[in-house]
Amino acid sequence: MSDTEQSILNTTEDMIRQGGYYGFSFRNVADVVGIKSSSVHYHFETKEKLGIATAKRYTDNFIGAIGVPEELMLAGKNPVVHYISAFRNAIISEKGMCLCGILATETSVLPDSIVAELNDFFDRNVDWLERAYQQIGVTTNVKNKALQTLSLLEGAMMISTSKKDLNFFDLSTQLVLEEASALN
Numbered sequence: 083m084s085d086t087e088q089s090i091l092n093t094t095e096d097m098i099r100q101g102g103y104y105g106f107s108f109r110n111v112a113d114v115v116g117i118k119s120s121s122v123h124y125h126f127e128t129k130e131k132l133g134i135a136t137a138k139r140y141t142d143n144f145i146g147a148i149g150v151p152e153e154l155m156l157a158g159k160n161p162v163v164h165y166i167s168a169f170r171n172a173i174i175s176e177k178g179m180c181l182c183g184i185l186a187t188e189t190s191v192l193p194d195s196i197v198a199e200l201n202d203f204f205d206r207n208v209d210w211l212e213r214a215y216q217q218i219g220v221t222t223n224v225k226n227k228a229l230q231t232l233s234l235l236e237g238a239m240m241i242s243t244s245k246k247d248l249n250f251f252d253l254s255t256q257l258v259l260e261e262a263s264a265l266n
Contacts, residue, residue, distance in 0.1 A: 087125050089115045094136045095181055103133055103188050130193045137199035140181045145206050151214040161214035162262035166255050169235045178243040183236045207232050218265040
């Protein structure tokens, strides 16, 4: 991927975080990147394709950054605790919500192809959490546990971001962290 494409995707991600999918245009992206609007179209033919690429890159980067549950266990790390820490750190480093969480609030008006990318993000995270819970010894209702954890984290991010107070995230996740730590 070229530097220009990376800049376009970085800018698009920032703009989606600030105003949602419909809160930016190719011209807005071009102005920030310092290129012509036609250059954005050269790299991403349509806004839909730009949205797909942005969500896909975010998903791949997040899944890549959290690592592999089995490898985390081998390294002596509780993968569930590690996962929750990744969400917490995202609030700090990304100054707010998960990109796919933001886009999910617009599902009813997004193109189906972008909704499919969002579903891929959530599916891959649930799969990851299922494996993580299995690694720490959870054997029953593993999928439910994974869904509950992901839902809790997305909601905790939303409230913490809205309140501009990380303590809401910490209070919301405290019981899950304690339970996961006790199982390890």
